[in-house]
Amino acid sequence: xxxxxxxxxxxxxxxxxxxxxxxxxxxxxxxxxxxxxxxxxxxxxxxxxxxxxxxxxxxxxxxxxxxxxxxxxxxxxxxxxxxxxxxxxxxxxxxxxxxxxxxxxxxxxxxxxxxxxxxxxxxxxxxxxxxxxxxxxxxxxxxxxxxxxxxxxxxxxxxxxxxxxxxxxxxxxxxxxxxxxxxxxxxxxxxxxxxxxxxxxxxxxxxxxxxxxxxxxxxxxxxxxxxxxxxxxxxxxxxxxxxxxxxxxxxxxxxxxxxxxxxxxxxxxxxxxxxxxxxxxxxxxxxxxxxxxxxxxxxxxx
Ligand SMILES: Nc1nc2c(ncn2[C@@H]2O[C@H](COP(=O)(O)OP(=O)(O)O)[C@@H](O)[C@H]2O)c(=O)[nH]1
Ligand SMILES: [Mg+2]
Numbered sequence: 378x379x380x381x382x383x384x385x386x387x388x389x390x391x392x393x394x395x396x397x398x399x400x401x402x403x404x405x406x407x408x409x410x411x412x413x414x415x416x417x418x419x420x421x422x423x424x425x426x427x428x429x430x431x432x433x434x435x436x437x438x439x440x441x442x443x444x445x446x447x448x449x450x451x452x453x454x455x456x457x458x459x460x461x462x463x464x465x466x467x468x469x470x471x472x473x474x475x476x477x478x479x480x481x482x483x484x485x486x487x488x489x490x491x492x493x494x495x496x497x498x499x500x501x502x503x504x505x506x507x508x509x510x511x512x513x514x515x516x517x518x519x520x521x522x523x524x525x526x527x528x529x530x531x532x533x534x535x536x537x538x539x540x541x542x543x544x545x546x547x548x549x550x551x552x553x554x555x556x557x558x559x560x561x562x563x564x565x566x567x568x569x570x571x572x573x574x575x576x577x578x579x580x581x582x583x584x585x586x587x588x589x590x591x592x593x594x595x596x597x598x599x600x601x602x603x604x605x606x607x608x609x610x611x612x613x614x615x616x617x618x619x620x621x622x623x624x625x626x627x628x629x630x631x632x633x634x635x636x637x638x639x640x641x642x643x644x645x646x647x648x649x650x651x652x653x654x655x656x657x658x659x660x661x662x663x664x665x666x667x668x669x670x671x672x673x674x675x676x677x678x679x
Contacts, residue, residue, distance in 0.1 A: 380559030382572040383551045390546045391420055393531050397497055397543060398424050402484035404432045405476065407500030407509065409565055410442035410464055412652045413450045415558040416567065420550045421499050429459075431483035433476065436464040437505040446651035453655045459483075467505040473512035477540055494540045495533075501567045502547030510534075510544045519544055555665060557581075561652045566643055579635030580607035582642060585652055593648040597641065614638055 398404075404425045409416040413436055425432055434454050439447055447464045454462030463479055465472035480496050487494040498506045507519035514534050533543040549568075553559040560581040563573040584607035586594045591602045600613050608631070615621065615629030618637055622628045641647055653661075 379553065379556040380563055380568060380573055381551075381553055382568045383549050384569065386546070387548055390531075390548050391424075394421075394497075394499065394545055394548065395424050395427075397531060397545070398428045398430060401430065401495040401497040401543060402487045403480045403494065403496045404430050405435060405480065405496050405498045405509075406432050407435050407437050407467070407498065407504040407506050409501075409504055409567070410436035410439040410447050410450070411565060411650060412558075412561045413454070414658050415555075415561045415653060416501050416504065416565070418499075418501055418548055418550055420548060431459040432461075433480050433483060434460055434462040435467070435476070435505075435509070436462065437467050437509070439464040440466040440468075441645045441649060443649050443651040446654045449655050467509040467512060470512055473509055476509070476513065477536060488539060490538045493535075493538065495543070496540065497543040497545060499545050500547065501549060501562070502569075503565070503567050504547065506544060506547065510542065513542055555661065557661060564639065564642065564652065566639075575635045575639060576611070576631050579611055579638045582652075583607035583610035583638065586610075586647070586650070590648070590650055593650065597647045611635055611638065 404421070406417070406421055406425075413434075417434075436442070436447055436450060436454075442464075451462050451464055454460055461479060461483060463475070465475070467473050477494075477496075481488065481494060484494055486492065498509060500506050507521045510519045511517050511521065513536055518532070518534060531543060531545050533541055535541050547567075553562070559568070560578055562568050563578040564582045583594070587602055587605065587607065587610065594600060594610065595602050598610075598614050598617050600610070600617070602610070605613065611631050611634045612629045614637060615631060615634035618634065620630040620633035620637065622630045642650070
């Protein structure tokens with residue numbers, strides 16, 4: 378079953394973002410560096426292209442992503458018209474401080490007290506919007522949370538007399554076209570908990586890591602990954618961590634193991650991992666276009 382998550386408040390958030398788009402000069406779009414394209418909301422792209430607004434794409438949480446893959450993504454985005462891309466960690470004050478300087482050249486005519494540079498932060502839930510907002514304003518204006526959809530309203534704040542910053546709530550889109558995108562988004566916790574089955578997400582993540590980062594998986598859980606599949610990895614984690622179902626003769630508690638695994642991945646305990654690369658993305662899209670999905674097989678995205 379594919380994952381979909383577009384709670385009611387996001388319909389009004391989309392409408393409000395469309396209105397605000399008219400009144401700003403540059404979109405600061407926060408992506409997750411571990412899955413930049415899967416975390417790139419097509420609604421945000423549509424809204425900004427409709428108003429022809431340039432975009433600073435921030436590959437945030439770069440501290441958690443595979444640096445070589447992040448470099449490939451920066452090349453990918455920096456070739457796009459009207460786009461500047463940068464990889465950083467919004468949790469770092471010095472990284473966040475670079476952002477206004479990177480936005481300015483995207484709208485050079487907006488650089489005075491009469492015509493301040495008006496920026497809007499956009500992105501999917503849990504991408505780091507509030508963290509960045511607080512860093513740039515050097516005070517706590519937005520609640521930071523590791524649960525998606527903490528920010529619900531939209532506010533404009535002056536940074537200095539030549540720049541303003543507007544926050545916006547996390548926005549998803551009504552239909553996630555590729556099932557693998559839904560799984561990747563759930564893996565990084567961009568999707569509300571009630572819309573996902575954690576065990577499926579964890580098995581997907583384990584399969585991805587078996588294919589791309591088997592050594593990190595083996596090292597973290599002291600596993601021999603040879604011959605294991607995703608569910609096999611969860612069973613092994615359950616045994617190693619003592620996640621066993623009570624009164625069932627020591628059967629592994631896969632749900633509990635899934636939570637352990639997802640939590641450790643999300644906090645970077647397994648190491649620096651990227652879930653997609655420009656190549657895996659292109660291959661996934663090609664397979665999708667070639668009708669692999671219509672024959673019943675899901676693209677693996679790897
Ligand atoms: N490792 C890491 N965590 C981050 C970074 N930026 C934000 N976070 C964490 O991601 C979670 C979501 O951040 P938040 O700013 O509330 O996201 P929002 O939903 O987009 O407003 C919080 O736990 C933050 O501490 C980053 O650059 N690196
Ligand atoms: Mg927020």
